[in-house]
Amino acid sequence: MRAKPIVALDFSSKNEMVQFLQSFEEESLYVKVGMELFYKEGPSLLSYVKDCGHEIFLDLKLHDIPNTVYSAMKVLAQFEVDMVNVHAAGGLEMMRAAIKGLEEGTLAGQKRPKIIAVTQLTSTSEEQMQEEQLIDKPLKDSVLHYAALAQQAGLDGVVCSALEAREIRNRLNESFLRVTPGIRLAGDVADDQKRIVGPREANELGSTHIVVGRSITKAQNPYASYKQVNLEWEMN
Ligand SMILES: O=C(O)c1cc(=O)[nH]c(=O)n1[C@@H]1O[C@H](COP(=O)(O)O)[C@@H](O)[C@H]1O
Numbered sequence: 001m002r003a004k005p006i007v008a009l010d011f012s013s014k015n016e017m018v019q020f021l022q023s024f025e026e027e028s029l030y031v032k033v034g035m036e037l038f039y040k041e042g043p044s045l046l047s048y049v050k051d052c053g054h055e056i057f058l059d060l061k062l063h064d065i066p067n068t069v070y071s072a073m074k075v076l077a078q079f080e081v082d083m084v085n086v087h088a089a090g091g092l093e094m095m096r097a098a099i100k101g102l103e104e105g106t107l108a109g110q111k112r113p114k115i116i117a118v119t120q121l122t123s124t125s126e127e128q129m130q131e132e133q134l135i136d137k138p139l140k141d142s143v144l145h146y147a148a149l150a151q152q153a154g155l156d157g158v159v160c161s162a163l164e165a166r167e168i169r170n171r172l173n174e175s176f177l178r179v180t181p182g183i184r185l186a187g188d189v190a191d192d193q194k195r196i197v198g199p200r201e202a203n204e205l206g207s208t209h210i211v212v213g214r215s216i217t218k219a220q221n222p223y224a225s226y227k228q229v230n231l232e233w234e235m236n
Pocket of ligand 1: 010034118122159182183193211215
């Protein structure tokens with residue numbers, strides 16, 4: 001069965017988030033809690049979201065020296081979320097340390113959260129990458145390289161744009177997750193995203209998960225937009 005679209009809860013407070021989730025009382029969602037909400041509200045917010053019956057991707061994008069990431073992951077493991085992430089640019093040793101921390105921190109009888117690595121942010125264009133990161137290659141090569149590194153480290157998958165999903169699936173194994181933000185419904189503005197794709201196209205291109213924020217959260221009718229995303233994502 002196809003994974004539910006992951007709804008990015010990019011709100012500035014718990015109150016705003018609660019208001020948003022009220023329209024989804026009958027649904028069990030897969031949501032993403034990112035830095036803004038987590039830094040504002042802390043871990044208790046995660047318990048609230050779990051008690052509502054939703055799955056959680058805790059998106060804190062760790063990127064630091066291996067020992068710091070190891071220790072931080074040990075703490076994150078105790079929140080019993082479903083997925084966490086790091087930046088692949090932190091390197092092989094850092095990604096291995098992240099898994100070690102996660103495994104050691106996971107409470108007995110609990111499942112270790114999935115762990116994925118951000119390759120090149122979907123807000124990065126090829127020109128930006130080449131000029132600002134001094135990577136003298138096509139963006140796709142950089143994404144594929146990071147994906148291979150993440151797999152070598154033992155991670156469960158990567159965050160990339162749907163535009164790179166098919167090649168990752170072909171080069172690595174089918175079960176390696178391809179979690180793709182930068183999703184927009186037709187007619188929605190790109191905002192700060194550079195590599196954007198529609199839900200149906202993401203499905204055709206081989207995403208295993210899509211992450212959708214503003215196309216749902218800023219819509220006039222977020223519930224209707226969620227249903228539209230779901231419909232398109234589940235086509236084919
Ligand atoms: O790790 C992420 O979730 C992430 C990685 C990435 O490359 N691009 C990206 O947009 N995201 C997140 O996905 C969400 C996308 O939001 P929208 O652009 O509003 O749909 C945001 O919460 C971002 O933090």
